[in-house]
Amino acid sequence: MPDTQINMDQLAGPLRRETVKKNVAAIHISGKLTLLQRKLSNVLLLNAYDALTSAQTHTIDARTLAMMVGYNSNDFDTLRASLRALAETVAEWDMLDEQGRQEWGVSSLLSFAKLKNGVCEYAYSPALAQKLYDPKIYALINVQIQRNFSSGHGLALYENCYRFVRTGSTGWWSLDVFRKLMGVDGSDYYSSFKHLNAKIIKPAVAEVNKSSDILIEPEFQKKGRSVTDIRFLIKGNPQKAMFEIDDSDGVRNLQVYKTLRNQGVSDRLARQWIAEHGEDYVQQKLDYVRGQGDVKSTVGYLSAALRDDYQPVEAASPKEPSPEAVEAARLREVKKAQEDQAYAARAADRAERSRKLTIVEDLVSRRNPTQRDADKRLFLAGLDNDLDREHFRAHGWRSGLNANAIFEFWEELEPDAFA
Secondary structure (H helix, E strand, O other), X not given: OOOOOOOHHHOOXXXXXXXXXXXXXXXXXXXXXXXXXXXXXXXXXXXXXXHOOOOOOEEEEHHHHHHHOOOOOOOOHHHHHHHHHHHHOEEEEEEEOOOOOEEEEEEEOOOEEEEEXXXXXXXXXXXXXXXXXXXXXXXXXXXXXXXXXXXXXXXXXXXXXXXOOOOOEOOOEEHHHHHHHHXXXXXXXXXXXXXXXXXXXXXXXXXXXXXXXXXXXXXEEEEOOEEEEEEEEEEXXXXXXXXXXXXXXXXXXXXXXXXXXXXXXXXXXXHHHHHHHOHHHHHHHHHHHHOOOOOOOHHHHHHHHHHHOOOOOOOOOOXXXXXXXXXXXXXXXXXXXXXXXXXXXXXXXXXXXXXXXXXXXXXXXXXXXXXXXXXXXXXXXXXXXXXXXXXXXXXXXXXXXXXXXXXXXXXXXXXXXXX
């Protein structure tokens, strides 16, 4: 099983959350995604969610993105290919609007994506962004849990079942609908229920039950001797209590949690330890570590005590983490500081870009209609590729893709405009 833990203290902004609200329609349209593409889709949505309808583009550090989906290679060719696939995949939704009227729509999953200087920039079409942001009907997809999955079909089934965990059942789906949810519609091979059950249903159910915080059981409906419909009974997985650490308010009120925090343990790690080991066991190890005198790395020592069940032994020498472990912890702190600094720099860049775009809008508003048309034609003539020109036609002077070129253009027309 892949490593399931993400150091949440190294992340910033919305990525510090563990769950992303994912619209039911969006879950249902992503059936044909591969495992990596589906994981990327969830993490990109988590990163963008707060500004989904207010910002035209979103950014995330490329290495952070790779880490969040459990892709630890320095070779980003696979990452690029998956981003390209998201931009090329057509999403289709068919659902009821607020007035109960049927609404059908189609859009690419990403309107564009690019990797530059270690940063991934991407955008959603306005129509799809509205669907993804809709808070009325959503599922909470845990991005920690999704790292456990090794197949796209298993993760797809988890996403489509998890939103029904409170009702205990998905309700009946026709096999045609189920094939679409799993991304195997249109396959002659999977038109046979025998093949569908052996290759998709059974392996996906086994993976959900092994790798997630829910347990599911399929039931079938027949017409004559043929299976026509499927549903899944759903309940919580008692063996996966370590994932159920979202009761933040309750855990944070515990005295043992407060003691851990006072000892320098991060919020995420403190809640994880309490969920995994229980309040009493953690308190025992806190008492043990406290009795060992001057410990160089309290957090490292406490981690080892919890893992290896250290017990008080008379006249025993205190066990300290190895120099290698202490050095590794120091390097992690240095890396965290560097990433925080890089994030702050990117935030400052975004704020500066927003300031300049506001100035551009003011400059444009002062021009008469004839001048505005001439300005647009002149700017378009200076763009050297179709993607940049198309983005400018769609977004005008607010085109984030052309921001630097826009600033240079107006600086020539209006020197010191951005001073």
